[in-house]
Amino acid sequence: MHLRISSLSKAFDGETIVDKFSYSVEGDFFLTILGSSGCGKTTLLRMISGILKPDAGRVELQSERLGFVFQDDRLIPWLNAFQNISIVSPKSSPVEYLSFVGLKGHENKFPSQLSGGMRRRLNIARALAFNPDLILMDEPFNSLDVVIKDRLIEDIQKLWTGRKISIIMVTHDPSEAARLSTDIILVQDRFSKVDEIKLGDPLERSPDDIDLISRDLLSRMKKFSSYLH
Numbered sequence: 658m659h660l661r662i663s664s665l666s667k668a669f670d671g672e673t674i675v676d677k678f679s680y681s682v683e684g685d686f687f688l689t690i691l692g693s694s695g696c697g698k699t700t701l702l703r704m705i706s707g708i709l710k711p712d713a714g715r716v717e718l719q720s721e722r723l724g725f726v727f728q729d730d731r732l733i734p735w736l737n738a739f740q741n742i743s744i745v746s747p748k749s750s751p752v753e754y755l756s757f758v759g760l761k762g763h764e765n766k767f768p769s770q771l772s773g774g775m776r777r778r779l780n781i782a783r784a785l786a787f788n789p790d791l792i793l794m795d796e797p798f799n800s801l802d803v804v805i806k807d808r809l810i811e812d813i814q815k816l817w818t819g820r821k822i823s824i825i826m827v828t829h830d831p832s833e834a835a836r837l838s839t840d841i842i843l844v845q846d847r848f849s850k851v852d853e854i855k856l857g858d859p860l861e862r863s864p865d866d867i868d869l870i871s872r873d874l875l876s877r878m879k880k881f882s883s884y885l886h
């Protein structure tokens with residue numbers, strides 16, 4: 658698996674968001690695109706996925722089956738949880754994936770009958786059921802309560818180790834990045850500064866290591882926060 662980004666640029670209404678950005682990573686990576694709100698993380702992820710066309714530059718992504726967890730859940734309102742999964746992935750066993758995200762017993766509920774956090778988990782289950790070799794996740798743990806979030810982070814880590822898939826995740830939370838990533842792209846203020854951080858295997862990281870990395874990331878982010886200056 659590899660991702661190669663060469664000299665990628667994007668502007669909206671004449672305002673540059675991503676400016677000649679190059680990056681590459683390979684292997685079974687867990688790449689986190691980390692940065693404060695509005696810095697251009699989602700724009701980069703959308704260009705990586707091919708949903709958004711860059712103004713210049715190119716993305717080379719080796720993947721046969723791409724799964725996507727969007728920021729807003731894109732569930733079909735008139736199908737229940739089971740059907741929302743089986744429609745995108747008829748050969749999968751939806752109950753297995755619903756159990757994985759803690760939604761066993763909710764198979765017959767429609768999206769409108771689920772809480773925001775449950776819909777988010779259903780969204781994740783649907784991406785997994787597609788059996789992807791690469792998953793792109795945009796803020797997957799937003800609006801989840803802390804216990805569910807902690808459990809899901811553990812499960813996603815198990816999935817990453819067990820199935821040898823690669824993951825690219827967007828987040829603004831340095832502690833999620835410190836816990837899960839093999840590699841981090843820390844984006845400051847619309848790509849005016851980008852740190853590329855290689856962390857290696859997250860399973861070899863102790864809670865103290867995670868804490869240290871998390872604090873280092875936060876202090877780097879604070880230096881560039883316009884809100885604090």
Ligand SMILES: Nc1ncnc2c1ncn2[C@@H]1O[C@H](COP(=O)(O)OP(=O)(O)OP(=O)(O)O)[C@@H](O)[C@H]1O
Nearest residue numbers: 669670674692693694695696697698699700701829
């Ligand atoms: N389709 C679009 N048209 C115009 N401007 C856009 C569009 N998409 C994004 N932008 C602008 O680009 C900037 C970066 O947006 P982006 O969604 O990539 O940021 P982000 O880092 O993912 O933020 P957040 O964490 O708040 O989701 C923002 O100022 C946003 O208003």
